[in-house]
Amino acid sequence: xxxxVCAICLSLLCxxxxxxxxxxxxxxxxxxxxxxxxxxxxxxxxxxTKADGDITDWxxxxxxDFSTLLSGEYDYDWTGPKDLSGSVSVMYGAERIYxxxxxxxxxxxxxxxxxxxxxxxxxxxxxxxxxxxxxxxRGLQLDLGPMVDGGKLGVKWLSGKQGGAxxxxxxxxxGYDIEVSVEYSALGKTPVMNGAMRYCVLVRDWDQDDPNEDxxxxxxxxxxxxxxxxxxxxxxxxxxxxxxxxxxQYILDVDKRHALSPDRSLAAAKEPWVTExxxxxxxxxxxxxxxxGDNLIIAGYNLGSEQLAWxxxxxxxxxxxxxxxxxxxxxxxxxxxEIRITRDERCTNNPLTASRSYLFRxxxxxxxxxxxxxxxxxxxxxxxxxxxxxxxxxxxxxxKLDPKSSKDMGGCSLDGSSDMFEFLMPSDSEKSRVQPxx
Numbered sequence: 001x002x003x004x005v006c007a008i009c010l011s012l013l014c015x016x017x018x019x020x021x022x023x024x025x026x027x028x029x030x031x032x033x034x035x036x037x038x039x040x041x042x043x044x045x046x047x048x049t050k051a052d053g054d055i056t057d058w059x060x061x062x063x064x065d066f067s068t069l070l071s072g073e074y075d076y077d078w079t080g081p082k083d084l085s086g087s088v089s090v091m092y093g094a095e096r097i098y099x100x101x102x103x104x105x106x107x108x109x110x111x112x113x114x115x116x117x118x119x120x121x122x123x124x125x126x127x128x129x130x131x132x133x134x135x136x137x138r139g140l141q142l143d144l145g146p147m148v149d150g151g152k153l154g155v156k157w158l159s160g161k162q163g164g165a166x167x168x169x170x171x172x173x174x175g176y177d178i179e180v181s182v183e184y185s186a187l188g189k190t191p192v193m194n195g196a197m198r199y200c201v202l203v204r205d206w207d208q209d210d211p212n213e214d215x216x217x218x219x220x221x222x223x224x225x226x227x228x229x230x231x232x233x234x235x236x237x238x239x240x241x242x243x244x245x246x247x248x249q250y251i252l253d254v255d256k257r258h259a260l261s262p263d264r265s266l267a268a269a270k271e272p273w274v275t276e277x278x279x280x281x282x283x284x285x286x287x288x289x290x291x292x293g294d295n296l297i298i299a300g301y302n303l304g305s306e307q308l309a310w311x312x313x314x315x316x317x318x319x320x321x322x323x324x325x326x327x328x329x330x331x332x333x334x335x336x337x338e339i340r341i342t343r344d345e346r347c348t349n350n351p352l353t354a355s356r357s358y359l360f361r362x363x364x365x366x367x368x369x370x371x372x373x374x375x376x377x378x379x380x381x382x383x384x385x386x387x388x389x390x391x392x393x394x395x396x397x398x399x400k401l402d403p404k405s406s407k408d409m410g411g412c413s414l415d416g417s418s419d420m421f422e423f424l425m426p427s428d429s430e431k432s433r434v435q436p437x438x
Contacts, residue, residue, distance in 0.1 A: 026076055029069030031222040037064040039090045039239045043246035046093035047307050051181035053168035058100055063087040064220065066201070071225040072216030077207070082106055082174070084205045084216050090239050094247075094285050094301045094308075097124075097197055097239070099180040101142075107207045108171050110148035116215070117145030120178060121158070121202040123223070125233060128191045133233060135188025136160075142167050142178055153178065161186075193244045193277045193286050198236040202228055244277055247288055247299055251310055269293055271321055278328035280337060280362045291324045291341055296360070296367070298339070304365035313360070313367050316416025320344040320353065331392040336361065338370065347412035352377055354412050356420075371435075373399070373421040377412045384409050388424050397435035399424060 049057050067085035072078050087102040101120055111117035120142040126134045143154030153169035156162060164186025169178045184192060200221040207213060217225040221236050252267045259265035266273075269292035280287040280298055287300030288310075294317065299310035324343035331338045339360040344353050354377045359370040378385035386409050387402035401424040411425060421435055 026073040028073050029071050029078070029217070031070045031219070031224050034066060034068040034070060034219060034222045036222065036235060037066060037088070037220045037237045039064070039237065041090040041092050041097075041239050041241070043243065043250075044091045044093050044098070045307060046095050046301075049091065049093060049096075049098060049181075051098065051166045051168055051179045053170055053177075053179055055100060055177065055179060057098075058089060058091065061089040061091075061100060063089045063100075063102060066218055066220045068218060070202075070217045070219050070223065072205075072214050077214050078205075078216040083207070084203065084218055086201060086203045086218055086220070088201050088220055090199075092192070092197070092239070092241055092243075094192060094243055095185075096181050096183050097241075099178075099182075099199075099201070101178045101180065101201055101203075102175070103177070103203055104175040105205055106174065107209070108144055108148055108176055109206055109208050110145040112208060115206045115208050115213070116204070117143060117148070118206060119143050119145075119204045121204070121228060122180060122182075123200040123202065123228060123231065123236065124182065124187055125198045125236070126184070126187050126189065126191065126195065127198060127233065128195045131196075134191060134195070137229060137231070137233075138187060139228060140165055140167075140180070140182065142169070142180070144169065144171070144176060147171055147176075157186075192241050195241050197239040197241060198233050199239055200228075200231060200236045243286075244275065244288060247308060248273075248275060248290065250308065251297070251299055266292075266295065266297070269295060271319060272323065274324050274326060276326035276328065278326075278337065278339070280328065280339070282337070289326050289328065289339055291326065291343075294318055296341065296358075298360075298362055298367055303362070311362070311367050313369075315341075315358065317345050317356070317414055320346055331359065333392075333394050336363070342375070345414055347377070347414065349413040350410050352379060352410070352412050354378075354414055356414065369419070371397070371421065372416070372419055374412070374414070374423045377409060377423065379409070386423075386425060390421075397421070398432065399435055400432040401426065401428070401430075 065087045067081040069078050083106050085104045089100040091098045108118055122140040125137045139158035141156050141158050146154045155167045164183040167180040200223050202219040202223055205216045223231045255266045271292045273290050273292040275290040277286050278289050281303045285301045290297045294315040296313040297310055303309045322344050327340040328337050341358040345356050355375040358372045361368050376387045384406040386405040389400050391398040405426055407426050
C-alpha cells in the first residue's frame with residue numbers, strides 16, 4: 001500500500017514541474033515583403049517649382065505610403081508605423097524631377113559615437129520607353145543629423161560627381177518632411193519626352209535608446225539597406241514621364257482659353273495633329289513640332305524663354321487630310337537642324353496629287369521658311385507618277401528627274417507655288433538642276 005501511495009505522490013510531483021519553452025528569436029525585417037510603388041506623375045512648370053520647403057507647390061498632392069520593415073527587429077528596433085514609416089509624392093518638369101518625402105519618426109536623432117544619424121536615400125536611374133537603362137544607378141543621401149544640431153539638411157551623392165540636386169527639410173512633431181529637386185543632367189540622358197524614371201526611397205532610423213540597438217529601415221521598394229546598390233531596376237518604382245503629351249495638352253488648353261471662338265481653336269482643327277519630338281533649339285531639353293492642315297507649331301523650353309513657348313506658322317496650302325510626316329535633320333551639313341514637313345496636296349489644275357515638302361529653320365526666336373519642293377506627282381489610281389530627287393549640300397540643292405517617271409502626265413499647280421522649286425517633268429529638256437543654296 002505504501003508503495004502505491006509513493007508512486008502516486010511521485011506522479012503528482014512530476015506533473016507539477018513546468019519546463020521553460022525555448023526562447024523565440026526576434027522577427028527581422030524582410031525587403032521582399034515591400035511592394036513597389038509606381039507613379040503617373042503630374043507635369044509642372046520648372047520656373048514656378050522649387051525645392052524650398054514650401055509644399056504649397058504640390059497642391060492636392062497624392063502620397064504613396066510605405067511602412068514595411070526592411071531591416072532591424074520587430075518590437076525592438078521598430079514598434080510600428082509611428083516609430084518609422086514614410087510617404088512619397090512625385091512631380092516632374094522639363095528639366096527636373098521633384099520628390100516630396102514625408103517620414104513619421106518618433107525620435108529624429110543626430111550621429112553619436114556608436115550610431116549613425118537618421119538618413120533618407122533616394123536612388124534613381126532613367127530608362128527609355130522600351131525599358132532600356134540610360135544611366136547608371138545614383139544614390140542621393142539626405143542626412144538629418146546636421147538639422148538636429150541646428151544646421152541644414154546634408155545633401156550629397158553617394159558616388160560620382162556632386163551637384164544637380166537640392167533638398168530642404170523640416171523637422172516637426174512626430175517626424176520630418178523633405179522636398180527634393182534633381183536635375184536630369186545629373187542622371188545622364190533622361191527621356192523626359194517619353195520614358196521613365198526608376199526610383200526608390202530608403203529611410204534609415206536609429207532611436208538610440210539602447211546600446212544594443214540596430215538600424216531600422218523602411219522603403220518604397222524591396223531594397224536591401226545593407227547593399228542598396230544591388231537593387232534591380234525592375235524592382236524599383238517606375239515614374240512615367242511624358243513631356244510631349246503634357247506640353248501639347250498645355251498648349252491646347254491655353255489656346256482654347258484665348259481663342260476668339262471654339263471653332264477657331266487649335267483643338268478644333270479639321271485634320272488630326274501630327275506631333276514629333278525634336279531638338280530645335282539645340283538644348284538638352286527636346287522640343288515639339290506639330291502640324292494639322294495649314295497650321296505648323298514649334299514648341300519647347302529654352303526657345304527664347306525658360307518657360308514653355310510656342311510659335312505658330314500658317315502654310316499657304318491645305319493638305320489632303322492624310323497624316324503629314326515630320327523630319328528634323330541637318331539637311332545641308334551646317335550643323336543646324338532643319339524642319340522638313342512632307343504631306344500630300346491636291347493639284348489645283350487637274351485630278352492629280354502631289355507629295356510636297358516644306359523646309360523651315362528655327363533661329364533667333366523665330367521660324368524661318370527656307371523652301372518648298374515637290375517630290376512626286378501621281379494619279380489617284382497610282383498608275384502614273386513622276387518623281388524628283390533632291391540632294392542638299394552646303395553650297396547648293398541638286399534636283400534630278402527620276403528616270404523611271406511616267407512619260408505622259410500633265411503639270412501640277414499648287415497653292416503657294418511661287419516659293420516652290422520648279423518641278424522637273426519628263427517633257428522638260430532639263431533632267432537635273434542646281435538650285436540656289438537654301
